[in-house]
Amino acid sequence: MSEELTGGASAGGSGATNRRGFLRGAGLAGAGLVVGTGAVRAASPDPLITDVQPWAQFLGDGVDAAPYGKPSRHEAHVIRRNVEWLTADTSSSVNFTPIHELDGIITPNGVCFERHHAGVADIAPQDYRLMINGLVDRELVFTLQDLLRLPRENHVYFLECAANSGMEWRGAQLNGAQFTHGMIHNCMYTGVTLRTLLNEAGVKPQGSWLLAEGADASAMSRSIPMEKALDDCMIAFKMNGEALRPEQGYPVRLIVPGWEGNMWVKWLRRLEVGDAPWHHREETSKYTDLLADGRARRFTWEMHAKSVITNPSPQAPILHGHGPTVITGLAWSGVGKIARVDVSLDGGRNWAQARLSGPSFDKSLHRFYFEFDWDGRDLLLQSRAIDEAGYVQPTKSALRDFRGVSSVYHNNGIQTWHVHSNGEAENVEVS
């Protein structure tokens, strides 16, 4: 995507001017400090160039060597990882998207983080049924084939677990963007809007709430207000062009754009229309936000603006030494689009506007970049997302001032990475 389409929307003048002023202010620029930007003269010819390499001489795999293609074997480290001490059993657990290994805005299906409450349900497409019941004119049952005959839409949305960064409420704990911010993914979904689907059954006038229920062995259930259901919710059977992965709810899951991931019920089997919320386990015992005074917020569905620098980060140190350096990361908001992302190199003392690149969709991940000449001094890297509603991602201490440290959920505070002079990065908190 060209810069004209992505670079100019935000306030505050041209990014280049801002960046230059910012670097001067932070004491990082100046001609004498910039190292290694020119071409380096090699001491001897590179054998990778002067010798004929095996891949340049012999035949490689033919077509169909991998009928369903996998990433290069050199990318075998790009995997989801879990934090074993978090949970008692992998069937009711979570793992984390390797966001420090990815770029752009779309999360590849195979590394979208998993969260299950009773393991992955294995449902053959011909065995799939979706029921709509409750306060409707017609209680209905659909097969997957029925659903494929309804009008379809495509939308890109992020899914963030409400507990993403939840381990960091009491302070810096996990050394890796994958672990602090990896309960998120961003996919293009193909499916049918709930507006279309519920119209098939005919919602009665008093139908103001929807219960979504999964077919897995936890029968995951959440209450969703009808206004949201009819606004932008959908059921999806494809993600990024192919069938949902089993661990993402194959064959059909619910999409609740911008709202906490727990509501995106997988292996969706039933939608019930009612006139009051159900207050089930995942909206009372869990996914409520305990505050310092001992009371708790309920129905904190919306995910507010948040960002994180994915590179460099603790699992992805700077390995190229001084000179031209690219900082990149992700920003998102459950309210709408991201308007702007700021980056700080000095722990939030001075900020400069980052450059957004890639398509900007409603309630989708946005990719930002910030390029600068690194002189090798310690950095305290932060990013700050600002969404189109004008919400500015708060600091962790500002969040704690409102909420205390026992909330578990909805920690969207600003993350700090301490980049040492050798390029290593560490999860820290700053004053």
Place this chain on the structure above:
Amino acid sequence: MSRFLKSGLLCAGAALVALPAIAQSSGLGRAALPEEVAAWDIDIRPDGAGLPDGSGDVWTGEELYEAQCAHCHGTFGEGMGSWPMLAGGQGSLTHEHPQKTIGSYWPYLSTVWDYVNRAMPYGAAQSLTPDEVYAITAYLMYLNDLVDDDFELSRDNFGDIRLPNEDGFYLDDRVALEWPVFTQAPCMSDCKPDVQVTMRAAVLDVTPDDPTADARRAQARAMAAASGGGDAAASTPEVEPDEEASAAHSPELIAQGESLYRACRSCHQVGDGARNSVGPVLNGILGRVAGRVEGFRYSPALTGAGDAGLIWTEDTVSDFIADPRGYLPRNRMSYAGLRDADERRALVAYLSTYSE
């Protein structure tokens, strides 16, 4: 108040506005049969809507609970290992490590009935009869001191019951309360006088292993050492192995710790073949979440501390053994405490040599 709820969603008739005359239905799908709806429509609401006929008493519930629930949730609902704690914790919600149980936190009893019925026992969901679910729910009330042991729960008396924390919840008010602060124009320069690092994740050292990240960090260190921070493009350094943290302790300190450890030996085992006895095995304690040794029955205080994020590090172990009861009230370790900080340092150094 959530922006959605504020916009009038909860007012009667809101759905009328939200559903304008839309297209005719396609006629796809088929009518759900009453038997099919009955089979899947299992949800229960706080007003009791959805509850089937039936009843169950505390004693029946205790038998069922012991057989089907206690191996994860503990005999007293205290939660084994990382499994959820179901009882106790009253009054803890404002503490540093709140315990969110049915008695201390959950707002509605219907949630218990609904969840046990739809998802429990773990791995054998929807295998309980309605009477059994009533009985287990009654027993969970008993474990939370909400009823006496002669209590019987039924559909008829369900609506009379209130959980203690029902009024402890209120609607999302982030937009009203926080947004006025979080929508102010952000500062761009000289936003604070000085920046200090106040906490580092590396101190806790609870991050899962990532060999690729380890190799990259070693490469960063090796490059810095080789080049003195110079031109990176010219060097292709060797990857060096990470150093063990325990190497920091002197053999003398570890030997002193071994001698001090004799006071612990009557209750705790460590080393090859160590097993749980009066106290849990101590192999690999550093870096572990508190209250997590498999097969050891901890006090609710200790598992609760682990649930709340207590990690055993050199510092937290040292603080704990200085005064176990003071550090973690109501834990079961009967040990008066080791007051000398240097001796604690030696003991912890000794324990650090037994990683798992």
